[in-house]
Amino acid sequence: MSLSGLDGIPGCHVVAIPYPGRGHINPMMNVSTLLASKGLAVTFVVTEEWLTLIGSGLESFPNIRFRSIPNVIPSELTRGSDFAGFFEAVFTKMEAPFDQLLDGLEQPATCIIADTFLPWTIAIGNRRNIPVALLWPMSPSLFSLHYHYHLLVAHGHQPAPLENFSGGYSLNEFLILIVRSKTPIRYEVLKLFSFASQKGKMRS
Template identity: 25%
Template sequence: MKNAHILVIPYPAQGHVMPLMEATRCFTSNGLKVTFVNTEFIHKRLTHACLDIDCLGDLMQMVSVPDGMEPCDDRNEHGKLAETMFQFMPTKLEELIIDINKNDDEKITCIAADCYMGWVLRVAQKMDVRLALFCPSSTAVLAVTMSLKKLMDDEIINKKSGVILKDQKVQLSTSMPLMDPANFVWACMGDPITNQIFFDYLFLEGKEAAEAADHIICNSSMELEPGVFTLFPKMLPIGPLLATNKSARQIGHLWNEDSTCLTWLDQQPACSVIYVAFGSITIFDQLQFEELALGLEDTKMSFLWVVRPGTSDNLDYVFPPDYIDRIGSHAKIVSWAPQQEVLNHPSVACFMSHCGWNSTIEGVSNGVPFLCWPYFADQFVNKTYICDIWKTGVGLNKDETGIVTRGEIKSKVEQLLNNTLKENALNLKEKVADSCVRGGNSSNKNLNTFIEWLKEG
């Protein structure tokens, strides 16, 4: 029997590429051949940032297809990107598969696609290839996708547009968190046109793909989201998917990591540093940036702050006057950090985060309590998990003008470090470790079951 050959395709964003690359590392370590397909834009950034990481090996090749946008177009226009991919990429993916399949020994036997790339279903059906989906976010979001008909029937959302009809929280099952429909991913993208595009192309298409897929694997664990996996047994938790040691560093970054922050952390006392990082998409205006800077200073604690370059209309943020001189050696500011290694460092006391799912499970897996500052998409649901379900963090609230003030930051840091949240975080860490893919328990068993299915060809 010929070897299984898996075509893997993530949604073109760092939070989607990273966990799928970790899943791919699991596939190749079990003898599976993988062709990993990024958009040309992501492929260029990824290969540039990962030149120093020996992560591919003979069984994995990275290729790219165009996303349909022009080189000068802004990929942060999420609606335009989603619509263009939907219209352009299916044909390009078909052409790629046809080209690969010219070699009988290399033929694609399965497509493993990001669940937010639901249009891949049509390609899989046309090419007569098995389909598996991968959920890189909290599976609560995918549960919402799978429950769209119920939400329509209950008149929570409009059947055609997804527009929210009722201002009330919903709970898909008694063991799942309460969710505010206003924070459903497609409802909070910024404008009605983008919201509609996301509803049509990511969620309606995603629902159809999830129902048709042979398997759905998820970067989560039964301990983190038991309600979802009980409600939708088709979803298999295989996470958390994390780099397991320093010789197998985290892969999938689109920025070059500044490892000097680890040396700086080595010089700090245990549990003394606030780690501040808001992922690859969050953007603050200048006023909020300054308030955050001054709030961190007012805590009187040391902090490690990731400030991405060029994140505000292609202009760098401006620090308050004399700020860098005042904070001196009590702070370290970098453009990107090796986050898993940072969160595993004994000097880190807490994590001020946008609550993206990768950051969430990395913090959880290292027993670090959170200061939650969600920006959009699934991050609001993740905050609910952290603050209300797991009780491992506190939320940062905006004032009447929409600003998280320096006083709020100082107050919540004090609150976080003077209660039982750290103990809760350490307890959750132990529970998750018991299910982790490297622990040989539930997630590991699910992963092995999935890999055996892939090997069937």
């Protein structure tokens, strides 16, 4: 990630909001730390529960301001019992309190950096006429799977029973399979990426 040209930008205030999960919060924190090291004002937004979970670790980031929105989503401690419901809550209940938080900041936000799984931040940026950058916190291979999911439909793939799946593919072979192959795709994989693509609207 190149940070050249960021030093000393007057009035720049980056508001960062990760998807509420450890594997998403840590990468966003790394990006925020890099930006803050260049002298940019950075505000990191999480739910009240996550602010408590981070706890004493906040003192390790003296150049980052932390703010919280209400716990409008299921608890981190119980979300595993209904992950689909948790995912739906993230998509439908976090936008309004985050928008309200932006109104209350002493220094207006000039840029939003959001997790890719928070697409509603783009609408907020459009309404406020400020840029939004999306952070993909996972591997490039997983991004490619999501990005090319539509090719399954374009190539006529349909959910296939497990007995029709030959298996034994490496990751690179599986990526090629999605783009070009006529071989049926494992049913669980289709369900996983269908859910993520429909809920996340990754291509919109």
